Amino acid sequence: MNIAVVGTGYVGLVTGTCFAEMGNFVTCIDIDAGKVEKMKNGQIPIYEPELDVLFARNIKAGRLSFTTDLATGIQDAEVVFLALPTPPGEDGSADLTYILGVSKQLGSLLTDYKVIVDKSTVPVGTAELVNAAIAENAKVDFAVVSNPEFLREGFAVSDFMKPDRVVIGASDALAAQTMEQLYKPFVRQGNPIYFMDEKSAELTKYAANAFLATKITFMNEIANFCEVVGADVDKVRIGIGSDSRIGKRFLFPGIGYGGSCFPKDVQALHKSGQDHNYNFRILDAVMQVNEDQKTILLPRIKNFFRGDLQGKKIAVWGLAFKPDTDDIREAPALYMIRALLATGAEVHAYDPEAMQNVKIILGDQIQYGQDEYAVLHNADALLICTEWGIFRNPNFTAMKDLMADAVVFDGRNLYELQEMNQNGFYYSSIGRQEVLR
């Protein structure tokens, strides 16, 4: 099938590449000329594991191409995916400017029946708005489908190639059939394709993200309470996770959720509720708790240094909002770093993939190390913000030798309390006892 994907970010580029991998001919369209030029030269503009091999193979096979021109990009496509940003507007609602802007343009460009698929995360009712925006100028028939994406950055390729489920909101039978044909190769193991109305499909995505954000936040509250009463959240986590009604995943406490999806989607669902005179009280609480959680280690760090962080050297491990991505949108690390800088502390940070993106925002306000040990030289403390695999099993002796003082504040609970005790560290983590020396 001939496919066009408009917007080649984390979702669009993975979508386009994976459809090409299944033998489709895909044109990726992006407004960012620099990005398109890079991709034409075989370079991937984002970091996403496993994407490079598929990307190179499909370009070489002539199944994956790139353009900035919407008209030529969609010309031969039977299906046009919109994988455009839906950032939070000032009032927290999803900003539909990108989606509706491209939809308006599409109307006058359509010359034959095409299925226009909304892959972006959008509020209930957006398919109708997209339909109306295209219809303003369209002279031919078309169908609008809602097909929310559930991939996780860091696992995007495997999530897309083997999805737990595919959700298709379509009232047009022909469009539904086309979508089924496209997705069939991805669900050969028997995972379901759920067909539903557009509104239910749109809400499914928000409900999934809001539920996961709530699950994390619930666990963060339990962790905070563990500290108050002297319980160990790791034990509680394992204790509840083996109940199949609860499940083991998404129970890890930490310094809050971040990223391009959870914060904005929880906010947008909450705003959607308000727009329909419905008050999502649970989401209010989730947003408030998460806001506090992002800097929950700050008072502890201040307390440790008796309120004076001026000139203290704090090493930071991890900048990305989670491991295996270079995405720093709403990353808790940035909140912590800004708070530390405000106290007069010096920050020396290392992240395997995200430093380039942080340099664009923070520039030389902080120092960047070439590896995780380089930032530890003479550090008064280490703060861990992202649970990258390479931080999980460090050489504690080397760390102690490098640091001015063996002090670790761990926002991701990477180490056992006992091992930190044995290695002579002061160690403060989330929802567990403080390790004193």
Ligand code: NAD
């Ligand atoms: P992104 O910011 O990484 O990519 C968006 C791309 O669209 C950019 O490359 C940008 O240049 C391009 N673009 C903007 N305006 C354009 C236009 N007029 N024409 C062509 N291209 C244009 O965004 P993303 O993370 O891929 O997210 C896209 C959507 O998918 C959002 O709604 C998001 O909520 C949703 N989503 C994201 C993820 C994720 O993990 N990132 C997962 C599921 C769903």
